[in-house]
Amino acid sequence: MTTATLQAEPQPVARVARTYLNERTTIASWLLTTDHKRIALLYMVSITLFFLIGGAAATLMRLELLTPQGDLVASDTYNKLFTIHGVVMVWFFLIPSIPTVLGNFLLPMMIGARDVAFPKINLASWYLFMGGGAFAVFSILSGGVDTGWTFYTPYSSTYANGHVIAMATGIFIAGFGSIATGLNFIVTTHKMRAPGMTWMKLPLFVWSLYTTSIILVLATPVLAITLALMALERAFGVGIFNPSLGGDPLLFQHLFWFYSHPAVYIMILPGMGVVSELITCFARKKIFGYQFVAAASVAIAVLGFLVWGHHMFVSSQSIYAGMIFSVLSFMVAIPSAIKVFNWTATLYKGSISFHTPMLYALGFIGLFTIGGLTGLFLASLAVDVHVHDTYFVIAHFHYIMVGGMVMAYLGALHFWWPKITGRMYPEWLAKLAALSIFAGFNLTFFPQFILGYLGMPRRYHVYAPEFQVLNVLSTAGASILALGYFLPLGYLLWSWKYGKIAGPNPWRATGLEWTTPSPPPKDNFDTTPIVTEGPYEYDPRATEAELRAAHA
Amino acid sequence: MPEIALAPVEHQFENAEQQREAATMGMWVFLATEALFFGGMFLGYTAYRTYYPEAFAEASRHTLVAFGSINTAVLLISSTVMAFAVRAARMNRRGLLSILLLVTASLGTAFLVIKGFEYAREISEGLLPGPKFHIETSDPVHAEMFFYLYWLMTGVHALHVTIGVALIGFFALRAWLFDAFRDHDTPIDLLGLYWHFVDVVWVFLFPLIYLAGRHS
Amino acid sequence: MRTFFNSLFPPQASNLAPKVDAIYFALLGLCGFVALLVCLAILFFCVRYRRGSGADRTPPKWRQRPFELAWTITPFFIFLGLFFWAAEVFFGMSRPPRNATEIYIVGKQWMWKIQHPDGRREINELHIPIGQPVKLIMTSEDVIHDFFIPGFRNKQDVVPGRYTTEWFTPTKAGSYHLFCAQYCGTNHSRMVGNIYVMEPAEHAKWLAGQPAPDSLIAAGERAFRNRGCSGCHAPNAAIRAPLLDGIYGKQVPLSDSSLVTADDQYLRNSILLPNKQIAAGYEPIMPTFQGQIDEQELNAIIAYLKSLWEGDVR
Amino acid sequence: MNEMHPTPRTYIINCVALLALLGLTIAAAYLNLGPFNTVVAMLISLAKGGLIALFFMHLRYSKPLIWIFAGAGVFWLGIMLVLALGDYLTRGWR
Numbered sequence A: 001m002t003t004a005t006l007q008a009e010p011q012p013v014a015r016v017a018r019t020y021l022n023e024r025t026t027i028a029s030w031l032l033t034t035d036h037k038r039i040a041l042l043y044m045v046s047i048t049l050f051f052l053i054g055g056a057a058a059t060l061m062r063l064e065l066l067t068p069q070g071d072l073v074a075s076d077t078y079n080k081l082f083t084i085h086g087v088v089m090v091w092f093f094l095i096p097s098i099p100t101v102l103g104n105f106l107l108p109m110m111i112g113a114r115d116v117a118f119p120k121i122n123l124a125s126w127y128l129f130m131g132g133g134a135f136a137v138f139s140i141l142s143g144g145v146d147t148g149w150t151f152y153t154p155y156s157s158t159y160a161n162g163h164v165i166a167m168a169t170g171i172f173i174a175g176f177g178s179i180a181t182g183l184n185f186i187v188t189t190h191k192m193r194a195p196g197m198t199w200m201k202l203p204l205f206v207w208s209l210y211t212t213s214i215i216l217v218l219a220t221p222v223l224a225i226t227l228a229l230m231a232l233e234r235a236f237g238v239g240i241f242n243p244s245l246g247g248d249p250l251l252f253q254h255l256f257w258f259y260s261h262p263a264v265y266i267m268i269l270p271g272m273g274v275v276s277e278l279i280t281c282f283a284r285k286k287i288f289g290y291q292f293v294a295a296a297s298v299a300i301a302v303l304g305f306l307v308w309g310h311h312m313f314v315s316s317q318s319i320y321a322g323m324i325f326s327v328l329s330f331m332v333a334i335p336s337a338i339k340v341f342n343w344t345a346t347l348y349k350g351s352i353s354f355h356t357p358m359l360y361a362l363g364f365i366g367l368f369t370i371g372g373l374t375g376l377f378l379a380s381l382a383v384d385v386h387v388h389d390t391y392f393v394i395a396h397f398h399y400i401m402v403g404g405m406v407m408a409y410l411g412a413l414h415f416w417w418p419k420i421t422g423r424m425y426p427e428w429l430a431k432l433a434a435l436s437i438f439a440g441f442n443l444t445f446f447p448q449f450i451l452g453y454l455g456m457p458r459r460y461h462v463y464a465p466e467f468q469v470l471n472v473l474s475t476a477g478a479s480i481l482a483l484g485y486f487l488p489l490g491y492l493l494w495s496w497k498y499g500k501i502a503g504p505n506p507w508r509a510t511g512l513e514w515t516t517p518s519p520p521p522k523d524n525f526d527t528t529p530i531v532t533e534g535p536y537e538y539d540p541r542a543t544e545a546e547l548r549a550a551h552a
Numbered sequence B: 001m002p003e004i005a006l007a008p009v010e011h012q013f014e015n016a017e018q019q020r021e022a023a024t025m026g027m028w029v030f031l032a033t034e035a036l037f038f039g040g041m042f043l044g045y046t047a048y049r050t051y052y053p054e055a056f057a058e059a060s061r062h063t064l065v066a067f068g069s070i071n072t073a074v075l076l077i078s079s080t081v082m083a084f085a086v087r088a089a090r091m092n093r094r095g096l097l098s099i100l101l102l103v104t105a106s107l108g109t110a111f112l113v114i115k116g117f118e119y120a121r122e123i124s125e126g127l128l129p130g131p132k133f134h135i136e137t138s139d140p141v142h143a144e145m146f147f148y149l150y151w152l153m154t155g156v157h158a159l160h161v162t163i164g165v166a167l168i169g170f171f172a173l174r175a176w177l178f179d180a181f182r183d184h185d186t187p188i189d190l191l192g193l194y195w196h197f198v199d200v201v202w203v204f205l206f207p208l209i210y211l212a213g214r215h216s
Numbered sequence C: 001m002r003t004f005f006n007s008l009f010p011p012q013a014s015n016l017a018p019k020v021d022a023i024y025f026a027l028l029g030l031c032g033f034v035a036l037l038v039c040l041a042i043l044f045f046c047v048r049y050r051r052g053s054g055a056d057r058t059p060p061k062w063r064q065r066p067f068e069l070a071w072t073i074t075p076f077f078i079f080l081g082l083f084f085w086a087a088e089v090f091f092g093m094s095r096p097p098r099n100a101t102e103i104y105i106v107g108k109q110w111m112w113k114i115q116h117p118d119g120r121r122e123i124n125e126l127h128i129p130i131g132q133p134v135k136l137i138m139t140s141e142d143v144i145h146d147f148f149i150p151g152f153r154n155k156q157d158v159v160p161g162r163y164t165t166e167w168f169t170p171t172k173a174g175s176y177h178l179f180c181a182q183y184c185g186t187n188h189s190r191m192v193g194n195i196y197v198m199e200p201a202e203h204a205k206w207l208a209g210q211p212a213p214d215s216l217i218a219a220g221e222r223a224f225r226n227r228g229c230s231g232c233h234a235p236n237a238a239i240r241a242p243l244l245d246g247i248y249g250k251q252v253p254l255s256d257s258s259l260v261t262a263d264d265q266y267l268r269n270s271i272l273l274p275n276k277q278i279a280a281g282y283e284p285i286m287p288t289f290q291g292q293i294d295e296q297e298l299n300a301i302i303a304y305l306k307s308l309w310e311g312d313v314r
Numbered sequence D: 001m002n003e004m005h006p007t008p009r010t011y012i013i014n015c016v017a018l019l020a021l022l023g024l025t026i027a028a029a030y031l032n033l034g035p036f037n038t039v040v041a042m043l044i045s046l047a048k049g050g051l052i053a054l055f056f057m058h059l060r061y062s063k064p065l066i067w068i069f070a071g072a073g074v075f076w077l078g079i080m081l082v083l084a085l086g087d088y089l090t091r092g093w094r
Ligand code: HEA
Pocket: A150, A264, A265, A267, A268, A310, A311, A329, A330, A332, A333, A334, A336, A337, A338, A340, A368, A369, A370, A371, A372, A373, A375, A376, A378, A379, A380, A384, A387, A388, A389, A393, A396, A397, A400, A401, A405, C030, C031, C034, C038, C074, C075, C078
């Protein structure tokens, strides 16, 4: 293993280099920074906090579900827990995760720019995010909300108790933060590329951020207006969605899913981008079918807008609409398939090493495939009638969102950690964490597929006793998972101070971001780079030859 | 709205050309999001109108078509003036620019005042949905739905007009006092785009609200 | 072994269950195969081409495009096939047979109220005989609920303000879970019940043991009188209003010169929102009964109106 | 961008055209065209919106990229309306 590592010699640091971290150190210099790298770190800290809130809610939920009776918390509390969990995990953790942390940090560097196009708007987006977060936390602390993350009317607008309006306001505001980020990324990708950085030379991570941003910009405003209408209905009895005032509750669902289905691709595309980077780097091979992988991102972003009705197969929408949405849902799976197959093909004849980021990437492919394939079950009309709103759906999306996206996020953090901090994380501890997360994850969520087909509905605080065994397994897995998540939290912090010095390019990866010192200086590049090569000029044979030479 | 660059070229850009193109593009992207923001309400309107065409037609007859038409004209003319203002900025004619901006803002204000009179009349006639809502039609439930949508859509639009008027006034002042846009007309360009967009939204609102049931 | 299997797989107790399960198993097979293929390929490459393995790494000669096309087009056709199969079954699920027993379901926070055609009522329990198709006509008094019977593989949202339907033919005697599958507030998870599927003879015995019901139609007829409907709609009424005999299932001409079929939804709207659709040739004078008649009484009235139906068009 | 710019004449003509279309749409609304009233009204609105975008918003003189983003908003709005109405209009079908 030691011989297999290809880390460059740590560079002796003669004098303290000027980096974006030590350039200025006052608190104000952080809170008022317009440097994309610092904003990325602000986001990193914030979403970690939100992940802990969402994770704490999940922990309590899993504990409650150990027994079929509701003995740990009351029904209302349980309902608030899954609402908090869903809202926080989706809008305050997973949607911002890779785009705002790694996207902010890397996008300008990857295309050879000094910053994003609108640095002040970038900072503003963080404040919007935190403002929205403040509303959400307020509504949690002052009693919570019990509508589920989907806020279906007329329950949310008329019958629910709790601070629905505060929560909706929080999401509304945070949504504008998302829009600002998306707008920034789109313009940055279009206008800030270094000379020679053509579209066909863009790293696939940039492609994925770009397509994600398109969704952010075109879908989020619909969520904003939908939640605003719901809040108005709740506050003033405006009857848009209220059947007793002549409204149609399904209109809310149409509007909500018009946003929320594309939003699931906001949650997976950046992960796919990360995996494309990791697979190539650790297999030392050019990606197989670059153009197809890039085009698949675009296809997912566009087709993703055409399938929202698959969440409404049994909602009493027209059966003909159901059929259209079903066939389109199958079609949106094709670009995902293209990606999976191309990643697999990339491994062929590579020179593969298994550092922690690669473990996460491989985990992503496996778990995303399972999650995606079960999405096909859900897209099949007759089967969805049975499994809709059961734990089958819960398992489906956790496989993609936790097994896929959270893995990709952790993989990306480990991969770019040396760039962000200038330090290496401890490899063995990190591998241990990756493996326990993988094992814990499967133990938590695999049983839920079975539970779902058995018919256990979701959002159930008490359940039929015959479901208990599988639930106990799931809770056991969740404990392992929780421990697995705490490890990186600890050792990454530790390594910031005590980790090995990493040097500019510990992975010997291609990509402009690796041509800068670690951590990078404030303006990233001394001179604007000129790009002549494609993004993945790796050569597995050269790597092998070097390795043999080192041995001899 | 994309920020207004004070320094000619900010550090992240290579040159002024890149900076201007980035800002213009940012504005267009922003307008696309605005279109979908309004789009949610348009969908609600379309869905209910296809379901309850009679109720919507009858309710629509309770709106004041004269006021609506005048207001449309006011906005169209203000857009024209705005277009001239953008041109004045490009030609570095500070005085003309501030005057044209002021005219645009006044037309915007006129729009709001007229809309305000309309609102006042509708409230007094019981056309504000709520406990006091009252309308002489055969399907009051869905006539009320029309008025929910009416207040929402015109309300959100009026909010946009208000923001526009405030910004235009502020820019007029800056042009007049500091000659802030000499050789630097991008902000005025963007402001113009925003104002024209608000106009386009109204162009669609007008027939949906005022003209839905005029022929019968 | 059997019990172990039963703890992993729900009972198949309706005509729909085998059809849905067939698709499910086909998907399991297909997706399991694809997942296995992908994972095995990854595993194989990871071992064979691990760094320093000495395997041959000369770049292969073949071109990429054929591969890309193959793995774009193959899933496309597989997916189309899956879609048609599942849609076909789904379509069948949404078309109840004509001879189905019609049972009215009203969901409310947090219980199921069930009215049989003969007027018997049950709460959170439904007793039905084997082999007889059942059509549920469902609505809600407050928020959206969902009538879910895992053993039957069927579920349908129950939406306030309108009727939704769901049907099945029970095929196996026993007791099956009924769950509310749409989140509806505090006691969502307690909005559960049981479906008892009985042999016809046993069902008859059970029926005999029940107190004699006031039939739904009789209740409806009473309500029709008490609520004053007959004051306008009786043949001898002073006010001119349409006669309702035989209305169900007919094409009714409306004042805007369109035609509608007088189905459950239409009757419901005529009573709650009478001015939404005006029968051609009448004044819109019928008062609305929204907020005065509750869902169960409404169901009774509609059942009564349906019983006035003569003729054979359905 | 600077070479080709609308002249004051263009703006004035555009303004007059817009006001004329406004008159037309009002007049059309008082004719009974059956279901076509809405169609005509929307077509005229599209024309007006198009004129504003093309000339006042300088779309006509802009790069293709700007066209794409202007089109994207409209296109996605279309997706929303068409697919959602696909549900609303077929709900009664059996
Ligand atoms: C990141 C998040 C994410 C992603 C990427 C997806 C991706 C997909 N989802 Fe999922 N989904 C959710 C998150 C996500 N989903 C959430 C959160 C919910 C529940 C919301 C709620 O109600 O709270 C949900 C619910 C949901 C439903 C509604 C279920 C219900 O409530 O009844 C449906 C139905 O069609 C569905 C389908 C799909 C499909 C077809 C895909 C496809 O994009 C998947 C494509 C990928 C693959 C198919 C795998 C790789 C392909 C191959 C290896 C190809 C080869 C295969 C063959 C040839 C067979 N999802």
